Amino acid sequence: MDEKTEQLRDIFMDVADGETVTETQQDAHGSLATDEGSVDAQLQSVLERLHGKFDLQSSLEDDQLCQLVRAFYAGEDDDAIAGSIGCTSEAVFRTRMDLHLVRDDEVPNEELETAIRAEDPEFDGDVPVDRLAAEFDADRNRIERAAAAVAAVDRSRRVSQRFRTAFEEVLTDADLSVQFTAEAHEDGLEDATEGAEVGVEL
Incomplete structure (x- = not known):
């Protein structure tokens, strides 16, 4: 085996070892990733x-809720949410x-909110x-939705937005866990490939 062949073999062995290390580290760090089922279980709680x-009154199933x-906090509008969970946008609004x-x-706005509340000191929507x-x-739709929003805000405030x-x-915990796992995986790649570069003149 000549010198160049030996160098190529060494490069191959370094890369192979690096992949093995990376896979091992990925498996270890992957266990830290937040399981989707676990997140849904916490939301369900x-x-x-x-x-x-x-x-709570809703015709939606637990998984739809x-x-x-998730979709609300991802910034999706009601039409998009309705399409993804299989219901009407009005059902999404009422459930929200x-x-x-x-x-x-x-x-x-303050003027309309004041008018809505003036109808009943213990406003219920x-x-x-x-x-x-x-x-x-x-x-009518604007007034109905405005009244529903005011009532929802009041209910939330009564329990300190708990x-x-x-x-x-x-x-947030789920996002942080995924981010941490991704960063850990990147660190593993850097550690596994560090020093693996070998200059070979072919």
């Missing part, structure tokens, strides 16, 4: 507590309100839709 507190929560998942732009629609020159915080903590 939050949903059960919310249901116990507010008697978990998907809805039940889960206290209100977007900032869904909260009405019921308002004279037609009268308010005429007063604010708005369609359930929104719980949803966010579950998903």
Whole structure:
């Protein structure tokens, strides 16, 4: 075996060892990744507590509710969420309100919010839709959705936004775990390939 052949063999052995090390490290670090089922189980636990507190009414199945929560925090709109979980966008909106998942732009302006609350000191979402629609020159759907958003915000505030915080903590922990696993894998690749480069003149 000549000198160049020996050098090529050494390169091959270095790379082969590096791949073995990388696979071993990937297996070890991979166990740190957040399991999708575990995340859904944690979300389901939050949903059960919310249901116990507010008697959650929804026709969606548990897995659909978990998907809805994930999609909401991923920034998807109601049409996209409806398409992914198999329901109407209106069902998504109503379910989000039940889960206290209100977007900032869904909260009405101060004037409309004041008018909505003025109807009942213990506002529960019921308002004279037609009268308010005429007063604010708005369609019925806008008034109904604004009232639903105000009621959802109130319910969330009554429990110090406990359930929104719980949803966010579950998903934040999951994101951090995935990020940590990815970084650990990258570190493993660097460690495995460090020093493996050998200059060969062919």
